[in-house]
Amino acid sequence: MTALLELERVEARYGQVRALRGITLEVGEGEIVAVLGANGAGKTTTLRAVSGTVRRSGTIKLAGRALSGGPEAAAKAGIAHVPEGRGTFSELSVTENLRLGAYTRRGKIDPDVERMSAWFPWLIERGDQQAGTLSGGEQQMLALARALMSRPRLLMLDEPSLGLAPLVVREIFRIVRELNEKEGLAVLVVEQDARIALAAAHRAYVLEVGEVAVTGTSADLRETESVRRSYLGY
Amino acid sequence: MANFFQQVVSGLASGGIYGALALALVLIHRATGVINFAQGEMATFSTYTLWTLTQNHGWSYWPALGATLAISFAGGFGVHQFVIRPVERGSVLRVVIVTIGLLLLLNGAMTWIWSGEVRSVHSPFPTRTIDIAGVAISIQDLGTIGVSIGVVILLGLFFRFTKIGLALRASATNPAEARLVGVRVPLMLGVGWGLATMLGAIAGALTAPTVFLDPNMMQAVLIYAFAAAVLGGIDSPVGAVVGGLLLGVGLNLLGTYVNFVGADLRLPAALTVILAVLLFRPAGLFGKRVVRRV
Numbered sequence: 001m002t003a004l005l006e007l008e009r010v011e012a013r014y015g016q017v018r019a020l021r022g023i024t025l026e027v028g029e030g031e032i033v034a035v036l037g038a039n040g041a042g043k044t045t046t047l048r049a050v051s052g053t054v055r056r057s058g059t060i061k062l063a064g065r066a067l068s069g070g071p072e073a074a075a076k077a078g079i080a081h082v083p084e085g086r087g088t089f090s091e092l093s094v095t096e097n098l099r100l101g102a103y104t105r106r107g108k109i110d111p112d113v114e115r116m117s118a119w120f121p122w123l124i125e126r127g128d129q130q131a132g133t134l135s136g137g138e139q140q141m142l143a144l145a146r147a148l149m150s151r152p153r154l155l156m157l158d159e160p161s162l163g164l165a166p167l168v169v170r171e172i173f174r175i176v177r178e179l180n181e182k183e184g185l186a187v188l189v190v191e192q193d194a195r196i197a198l199a200a201a202h203r204a205y206v207l208e209v210g211e212v213a214v215t216g217t218s219a220d221l222r223e224t225e226s227v228r229r230s231y232l233g234y
Numbered sequence: 235m236a237n238f239f240q241q242v243v244s245g246l247a248s249g250g251i252y253g254a255l256a257l258a259l260v261l262i263h264r265a266t267g268v269i270n271f272a273q274g275e276m277a278t279f280s281t282y283t284l285w286t287l288t289q290n291h292g293w294s295y296w297p298a299l300g301a302t303l304a305i306s307f308a309g310g311f312g313v314h315q316f317v318i319r320p321v322e323r324g325s326v327l328r329v330v331i332v333t334i335g336l337l338l339l340l341n342g343a344m345t346w347i348w349s350g351e352v353r354s355v356h357s358p359f360p361t362r363t364i365d366i367a368g369v370a371i372s373i374q375d376l377g378t379i380g381v382s383i384g385v386v387i388l389l390g391l392f393f394r395f396t397k398i399g400l401a402l403r404a405s406a407t408n409p410a411e412a413r414l415v416g417v418r419v420p421l422m423l424g425v426g427w428g429l430a431t432m433l434g435a436i437a438g439a440l441t442a443p444t445v446f447l448d449p450n451m452m453q454a455v456l457i458y459a460f461a462a463a464v465l466g467g468i469d470s471p472v473g474a475v476v477g478g479l480l481l482g483v484g485l486n487l488l489g490t491y492v493n494f495v496g497a498d499l500r501l502p503a504a505l506t507v508i509l510a511v512l513l514f515r516p517a518g519l520f521g522k523r524v525v526r527r528v
Binding site for chain 1: 395400401403406407408410411412413414415417418447
């Protein structure tokens with residue numbers, strides 16, 4: 001499998017606090033990779049390092065080309081980052097959120113809006129509704145749709161399950177999985193809920209205090225004693 | 235009754251100007267989170283530019299106005315990039331103080347460049363009146379109303395239907411998310427400052443023919459614009475315009491029908507509006523109440 005995203009000894013800090021202490025990680029083309037770990041392990045920071053929303057060192061490559069600069073550059077390179085806490089434009093309408101998703105692209109966006117409405121049928125009907133007035137689950141789906149509007153090479157999801165009902169979470173992961181199977185979308189997902197993440201992902205990395213503690217295929221990790229006890233709870 | 239209508243129309247005309255400048259304040263407040271105290275001085279500077287082009291360089295009015303708008307846009311953009319951005323990350327107070335400094339600097343610069351002498355600026359509209367249903371209405375007033383409302387509508391369409399307009403709104407409301415979708419936020423905020431300065435230029439060009447051009451020309455107008463923006467809700471573009479029109483008409487009627495107010499008490503009346511709104515309805519007519527999570 002060819003590597004789409006490569007992180008090599010990536011470090012990041014917030015002031016004095018070292019959040020990442022040299023992370024090496026890879027996402028292949030067409031692969032779903034999960035990042036697991038306790039609070040403060042550096043999961044969110046890993047995504048933020050990739051999209052350039054935190055100052056980082058080390059090398060990050062997308063399809064062999066080094067990524068540098070801020071989030072604008074990452075978006076342009078084809079990375080769609082859905083941050084923790086939805087990341088929609090709450091004061092703008094659903095349609096405007098989708099239009100902004102395609103901001104880095106030229107050309108018509110109508111076919112993409114249509115494509116999104118196939119995945120999220122309610123989006124079109126509620127196109128004029130203010131995003132902030134949607135339910136939590138709908139906002140998460142809108143954030144996902146907004147990210148897909150850019151036709152990303154890599155989708156990064158930060159805690160998509162946060163604060164949502166189990167049924168909604170399952171629906172979101174089903175859509176992600178299907179996008180991956182049908183369209184070969186590569187996904188890097190950070191998740192507290194290890195069970196659902198391992199069910200969706202091909203491979204996973206477990207972070208502990210800013211370093212990769214364990215890595216392997218989802219099936220292997222489910223069998224690993226320490227992962228099972230710490231993150232799956234059985 | 236004829237007098238009443240005349241007062242309403244002339245109130246709408248001055249209200250349109252207040253609204254345009256109030257809208258400029260609102261645009262900058264949304265983009266940078268501060269009140270730009272230099273807005274009036276920036277508008278006067280633009281008006282001097284228009285005066286120089288028409289008087290000293292012999293340009294005819296409309297090309298000169300076009301050039302003035304372009305220069306104003308560039309000027310506003312430049313002020314944001316070179317004066318505001320370096321202090322933007324600090325406290326709000328720092329930015330406010332910088333805008334006050336800019337006010338003094340521009341005021342001094344205008345006196346230095348153009349001298350404090352009063353100048354007259356021509357109006358693009360004839361000074362005649364026309365007769366509408368038995369009421370003599372000044373064409374100058376009608377033109378002012380038309381231009382200010384037209385500009386506001388154009389701006390609204392720009393914000394709603396263009397990609398840049400949408401990116402501007404996104405940058406103002408959710409800068410972090412805007413960057414994630416690839417919007418260059420600092421650039422967009424600069425465009426916001428540029429547009430606000432253009433609006434100021436229009437307000438200045440509409441004000442100048444009815445008064446005289448001097449470095450302090452827009453100071454009173456800025457107070458009315460503050461009142462209009464506060465009345466409408468400091469974050470609401472529609473509110474700024476409606477607030478401006480209400481204030482213009484209200485002050486005119488007050489001056490006409492309440493004897494002791496007259497022309498001298500217009501400014502205190504506007505300040506009373508600011509005070510009353512802040513006391514009883516801080517969000518203004520159209521504003522959303524800001525709820526801060528603690």
